[in-house]
Amino acid sequence: MTQQQSVYLDYAAATPVDERVLAAMQPYFCDRFYNPSSPYAPSVQVRRDVEDARHRIAQTIGVKPADVILTAGATESINLAMTAVGDGEIITSTIEHPAVLESAKQYSHTLIDVSSTGLIDVDDIVRTITPNTQLVSIGLANNELGTIQPVRRIADAIQRERDRRSQVGESRPLWLHTDASQGVGQLDMTVSRLGVDLLTLNSAKCYGPKQVGLLWRAPGVQLRPIIHGGGQEAGVRSGTENVPGVIGFATALEIAARTRNSETKRLQELRDTLQRHIESGIDIAEINGHQKKRLAGHLHVSVPGIDAERFVFMLESVGVYVATGSACAANHGTRSHVLEAVGMSAQQADGSLRLTLGRHTDDAAIEYAAEQIIIAVQSERDRIGL
Amino acid sequence: MTQQQSVYLDYAAATPVDERVLAAMQPYFCDRFYNPSSPYAPSVQVRRDVEDARHRIAQTIGVKPADVILTAGATESINLAMTAVGDGEIITSTIEHPAVLESAKQYSHTLIDVSSTGLIDVDDIVRTITPNTQLVSIGLANNELGTIQPVRRIADAIQRERDRRSQVGESRPLWLHTDASQGVGQLDMTVSRLGVDLLTLNSAKCYGPKQVGLLWRAPGVQLRPIIHGGGQEAGVRSGTENVPGVIGFATALEIAARTRNSETKRLQELRDTLQRHIESGIDIAEINGHQKKRLAGHLHVSVPGIDAERFVFMLESVGVYVATGSACAANHGTRSHVLEAVGMSAQQADGSLRLTLGRHTDDAAIEYAAEQIIIAVQSERDRIGL
Numbered sequence: 001m002t003q004q005q006s007v008y009l010d011y012a013a014a015t016p017v018d019e020r021v022l023a024a025m026q027p028y029f030c031d032r033f034y035n036p037s038s039p040y041a042p043s044v045q046v047r048r049d050v051e052d053a054r055h056r057i058a059q060t061i062g063v064k065p066a067d068v069i070l071t072a073g074a075t076e077s078i079n080l081a082m083t084a085v086g087d088g089e090i091i092t093s094t095i096e097h098p099a100v101l102e103s104a105k106q107y108s109h110t111l112i113d114v115s116s117t118g119l120i121d122v123d124d125i126v127r128t129i130t131p132n133t134q135l136v137s138i139g140l141a142n143n144e145l146g147t148i149q150p151v152r153r154i155a156d157a158i159q160r161e162r163d164r165r166s167q168v169g170e171s172r173p174l175w176l177h178t179d180a181s182q183g184v185g186q187l188d189m190t191v192s193r194l195g196v197d198l199l200t201l202n203s204a205k206c207y208g209p210k211q212v213g214l215l216w217r218a219p220g221v222q223l224r225p226i227i228h229g230g231g232q233e234a235g236v237r238s239g240t241e242n243v244p245g246v247i248g249f250a251t252a253l254e255i256a257a258r259t260r261n262s263e264t265k266r267l268q269e270l271r272d273t274l275q276r277h278i279e280s281g282i283d284i285a286e287i288n289g290h291q292k293k294r295l296a297g298h299l300h301v302s303v304p305g306i307d308a309e310r311f312v313f314m315l316e317s318v319g320v321y322v323a324t325g326s327a328c329a330a331n332h333g334t335r336s337h338v339l340e341a342v343g344m345s346a347q348q349a350d351g352s353l354r355l356t357l358g359r360h361t362d363d364a365a366i367e368y369a370a371e372q373i374i375i376a377v378q379s380e381r382d383r384i385g386l
Numbered sequence: 387m388t389q390q391q392s393v394y395l396d397y398a399a400a401t402p403v404d405e406r407v408l409a410a411m412q413p414y415f416c417d418r419f420y421n422p423s424s425p426y427a428p429s430v431q432v433r434r435d436v437e438d439a440r441h442r443i444a445q446t447i448g449v450k451p452a453d454v455i456l457t458a459g460a461t462e463s464i465n466l467a468m469t470a471v472g473d474g475e476i477i478t479s480t481i482e483h484p485a486v487l488e489s490a491k492q493y494s495h496t497l498i499d500v501s502s503t504g505l506i507d508v509d510d511i512v513r514t515i516t517p518n519t520q521l522v523s524i525g526l527a528n529n530e531l532g533t534i535q536p537v538r539r540i541a542d543a544i545q546r547e548r549d550r551r552s553q554v555g556e557s558r559p560l561w562l563h564t565d566a567s568q569g570v571g572q573l574d575m576t577v578s579r580l581g582v583d584l585l586t587l588n589s590a591k592c593y594g595p596k597q598v599g600l601l602w603r604a605p606g607v608q609l610r611p612i613i614h615g616g617g618q619e620a621g622v623r624s625g626t627e628n629v630p631g632v633i634g635f636a637t638a639l640e641i642a643a644r645t646r647n648s649e650t651k652r653l654q655e656l657r658d659t660l661q662r663h664i665e666s667g668i669d670i671a672e673i674n675g676h677q678k679k680r681l682a683g684h685l686h687v688s689v690p691g692i693d694a695e696r697f698v699f700m701l702e703s704v705g706v707y708v709a710t711g712s713a714c715a716a717n718h719g720t721r722s723h724v725l726e727a728v729g730m731s732a733q734q735a736d737g738s739l740r741l742t743l744g745r746h747t748d749d750a751a752i753e754y755a756a757e758q759i760i761i762a763v764q765s766e767r768d769r770i771g772l
Contacts, residue, residue: 010420010421010424010426013420013421013423013424013429014419014420014421014424014429014626015419016415016416016417016419017415017416017419018416019416022415022416029402029403029408029595030402030403030404030405030408031402033400033401033402033403034396034399034400035396035399035400037399038396038399038400038707038709039695039698039699039709039710040396040698040699040701040702040707040708041702042707043399043400043707072458072459072462072597072625072628073458073625073626073628074625075613075614075615075616075624075625075626076458076613076625078615079612079613079614079615097615097616098615098616098617098624099614099615099616099624099625102614102615102617102624103613103614103615105614106614204626209415209628209630210626210627210628210629210630210631211458211597211625211626211627211628211631226465226612226613227461227462227465227489227612228461228465228485228488228489228491228492229461229464229465229483229484229485229488229489230461230483230484230485231484231488238461238484238485238488239458239459239460239461239462239485239597240400240459240461240590240596240597241596241597242458242459242595242596242597243596244595244596245596245597309425312425312426313425313426315426316426316427321424321426321428321429322426323424323425324425
């Protein structure tokens, strides 16, 4: 029997702060604590450090620093992005993160369906757009299934609609927002290649500190502030800057960009190994999400008949930490809206595990986790006679 | 000549994170990084640690933990507090922080004037209240002048208006909000003694991390979420919890509460010494704000005829860091709205310095700062023939 160890397979829910990120943040807590808006030299230096971080962040997504709005996390970024809808309407999908769905509810909005693999059909968006549509918001990669959306093709369709509006003299703008939080370090975040007008990123999903994020918006996109005050972040988002957080975020994004190619390859190999073990060791296992258009470190499995919540605790007892779905939904004791939206039966959904790999996952971790998952499934099947 | 040292006298703009606070936060970056909403044991422990921190925070202000909403700083807390206005009207004062003034602008609101010392007259509030008033927001201590407002007496007046409404069958509620950020560690924050219904606190003003804050609201106060999503903070404020931030904030508030009496006494003595030096060394110096109802560590001085912005840089060159007004206003190059509101002449306002003392201020710092301020003023007066 393998000696017990601890294997974390829930990087989609939270990532540890990278030691290099923490080291970069460290001086800004007790020593360089100054308010970046104060006029004396040490504060001016802190202001420069914040702006340097903004510059470094901007570089990782290929944009101008002045268009990067630093926020207290992806949820706030998304809520701010949604204000680009103005007096128009939003189109989003049934499988978006609650931050998107709940903030879309504040406006006139339409939800489009997705395929059984969680993939959005660009034609569905095209068919749903009306002259009143002002904002389309589609997550770059789904946080539960790992499915990667055709954001570039959605952007192209949106550009065609813009051209049409321009030709017929319709003045309503049309913007594309993507929450790319789940893809940092695995997908190319270059905004010009994504083709979006608004981009949300989350530090806590890429080995940076929690409650730090950004919203990038193309010049011309009008936002309505949701937090009013001292006028920081070009008046769009007030509040004294989270100096260590911003510095940490910049470092985290730089590491993610620098290691993306090798890390994606490494994670994909590990994930594929884990998938092979599970497929060969559990005959009734079903792999969910799109098998090709999928995050490298993401594996979503259903074992119909198994109670995934019970299963999470069985695995916990042998040191393997996995998720049943998104952490938020898990906490509310409700069935995942994503799994319902892709048409999973209750039995499939209730038997679903999300296994997400990350920077500290290695071969030994995968071998141990696979072994424990297979043992636990067998034990559950024996118990319930499945 | 005194050997050059560095003396920071701008604690009202930013405080260094206390070493004990940082030590409490430290484990939650890289090790206990888990998402508090995940179901496995290490996450459950993090959830417990967050709730324990909420409990400790609640104790320092004498409230139930469930009524404490953790936010990304005072600006967000204030914006959320303002939603308690519902479809009613807000009363606030002309000298509030921009976070209050700018978010009040989103609603029907009335500004009341203050005295030349920055003090609010409770009768002015009483006279301004109409049957449509639903929220009164008054900062506990003004961040520029340091003047402490009669919040308890305002609360009593509000209770009388509530009684009147109840007697005549008017159903509109009436709430009192105070942003007490500037007073933590110097004033009693016990909510029942303050008599308020909503209280904002800011971690960054009390030796905790930046961009962490809280809004306490009494049971019965209806808030409208401004950040929608996963439903954290009882649905009022979504977003994955800032675990290290919250733990740090709790530690900072506990230290502030524990040391309040001795620290207030110490700061007041130091401030009074500084004030005496300035009054005796600069014959044209004027001390602003209320001389009794004033934060212990706060000293606001005008030297009419002196250009305070120039003066800040002169002091910076000898290692003394002071503010001309609030950091936000300073950064925008505009004259302080607070100093205008208390009726200061342009010459007085432009010659104003805010000196705020804190935990690391000692006798030597005060002696050095007083000496340098007096030398610099004399040098300026010689230069301009004042």
